Amino acid sequence: xxxxxxxxxxxxxxxxxxxxxxxxxxxxxxxxxxxEDLPILVCILKGAFMFLAxxxxxxxxxxxxxxxxxSSYGDDTKTSGVVRILLDLEVSIEDRTVLIVEDIVDSGNTxxxxxxxxxxxxxxxxxxxxxxxxxxRREVEVTPDFIGFEVPDExxxxxxxxxxxxxxxxxxxxxxxxxxxxxxxEKD
Ligand code: PRP
Numbered sequence: 001x002x003x004x005x006x007x008x009x010x011x012x013x014x015x016x017x018x019x020x021x022x023x024x025x026x027x028x029x030x031x032x033x034x035x036e037d038l039p040i041l042v043c044i045l046k047g048a049f050m051f052l053a054x055x056x057x058x059x060x061x062x063x064x065x066x067x068x069x070x071s072s073y074g075d076d077t078k079t080s081g082v083v084r085i086l087l088d089l090e091v092s093i094e095d096r097t098v099l100i101v102e103d104i105v106d107s108g109n110t111x112x113x114x115x116x117x118x119x120x121x122x123x124x125x126x127x128x129x130x131x132x133x134x135x136x137r138r139e140v141e142v143t144p145d146f147i148g149f150e151v152p153d154e155x156x157x158x159x160x161x162x163x164x165x166x167x168x169x170x171x172x173x174x175x176x177x178x179x180x181x182x183x184x185x186e187k188d
Contacts (some may be wrong), residue, residue, distance in 0.1 A: 002077045004170070005170070007167070007180045008170070008173070008174045008175070008176060008177070009066045009177040009178075010171070010174060011172050012154070012156060012172075013149055013153060013172060015161075015171045017149075018159060018171075018172065019054065021148045021149065022051070022055055022148065023058055025055065025058075025129065025146050025148060026055055026058025026059055027058070028146060029058075029059060029061075029099075029129075029146070030058070030060050033059075033063070033097070034061055034139060035062040037065065038096070038114050039061070039063045039064070039096070039098070039112060040063070040064045040066055040091070040098050041055075041064070041099045041101050042068055042099065042100050043066070043101045043104045044068055044069075044070050044101065044102050044104065045086075046066055046160070046162070047102070047160045047162065047168070048101050048103045048131075050159050050160035051103055051148075051159070051160055052065070052101045055101065056135075066090075068085065068087055068088060068089055068114075070083060070084065070085060070086065070113075070161050071083075071084045072109055072110050075127055081156040083109050083113040084126060092120045092121070093122075094121060094123065095123070095124050096123050096124055097124050097125050098126045099126075099127050099128075100114055100129065101120075101130075102129070102130040102144070103160045104131065104134060104146050104156070104161060105132070105138055105142060106137050107138060108138045108141065108142035109116065109140060109158065112140040112142050115142075120129050127145040128142075128144040129145055131148040131160075132147075132173065133147060133150050133151070133161070134151050134153060135150065136152070136153045137153055154175050155175065155176065156173050157170065157173070157174060157175070158170030158172050158173045158174045159169070159173050
């Protein structure tokens with residue numbers, strides 16, 4: 001029987017590498033933030049759900065978890081540059097420390113948009129934590145504060161990142177076989 005794992009051409013970052021790096025980022029955050037800071041971690045859905053779930057379990061300081069859903073891609077492999085808020089925060093971030101948790105920073109459009117969106121709400125500070133960074137694709141200047149891994153300009157999926165809303169459950173970061181996209185392109 002065929003499996004979604006048959007669609008994967010190669011593993012870029014293994015499950016063990018991801019988990020080890022998340023533990024390191026957790027430690028870095030534990031060295032910086034205290035209970036008094038009471039940061040709000042803002043998970044950018046959907047892609048960051050798995051990273052947030054693993055990261056929060058390493059944190060020893062008190063913090064709150066909030067969720068926003070942002071869309072910029074549709075079901076394509078390329079960014080459209082259009083950013084839309086599908087689910088906004090319900091809480092005030094005034095005078096609060098906000099830690100944006102992302103799965104990937106690609107063109108930078110999403111983070112650039114969010115930084116402006118939050119800045120208008122007078123937070124104490126806003127930092128960006130991303131599991132993956134793809135600086136070769138930047139369209140706007142954005143520098144994440146905490147980066148798990150830099151990735152090459154390939155269409156990466158797994159560990160929260162989708163292709164056509166699938167493969168988010170894959171526990172590692174990988175690259176799909178080209179025929180998986182080509183089949184879809186032919187259908188379009
Ligand atoms: C992805 C990813 C980031 C954004 C990064 O989200 O989760 O939020 O794109 O790309 P950018 O730097 O070019 O803006 P996507 O819109 O695919 O939604 P999803 O997380 O629901 O899959």
